[in-house]
Amino acid sequence: MAAGKIVGYAVKYGVKYGPHLVVAAKTLREPATAYAQKKLAEQKARKAAFAEAGTLQAGTVLRVFHEGQPVWVVYSGEEPITSHPPVEVTLAKLVERADLSLRVVPEPPAPAKDRIASAGGAVADKARAALKRTR
Numbered sequence: 001m002a003a004g005k006i007v008g009y010a011v012k013y014g015v016k017y018g019p020h021l022v023v024a025a026k027t028l029r030e031p032a033t034a035y036a037q038k039k040l041a042e043q044k045a046r047k048a049a050f051a052e053a054g055t056l057q058a059g060t061v062l063r064v065f066h067e068g069q070p071v072w073v074v075y076s077g078e079e080p081i082t083s084h085p086p087v088e089v090t091l092a093k094l095v096e097r098a099d100l101s102l103r104v105v106p107e108p109p110a111p112a113k114d115r116i117a118s119a120g121g122a123v124a125d126k127a128r129a130a131l132k133r134t135r
Helices: 002-055 112-119 121-134
Strands: 059-066 069-076 079-084
Touching (some): 002 069, 002 079
């Protein structure tokens, strides 16, 4: 009997509020998609900056803001090399007021043995066997 009441309420409120939900979903779809794409682009820029800094001698990364958007500046030692995403402003102007003590050193990638150990289970056993065959 309880399941019948739940279905009845679902139909009743679906008919009453369904059109409102459809209109709201249509109007909010574009802003939500744009926001998600913006956040994804920020994450890709951060990942690219840390990957590039990991390949440099004494590579570090500093986050600064340009026109309200985060920009990741890659350093080699004390000199800025590139920015992710690329901007039209020179790197010297971009970092002239930045606090350089906030630079971050990227973590070195974990060796294969550590990645296998953290995986655990049957997958780790297969990976260990494959690793032994390659040695």
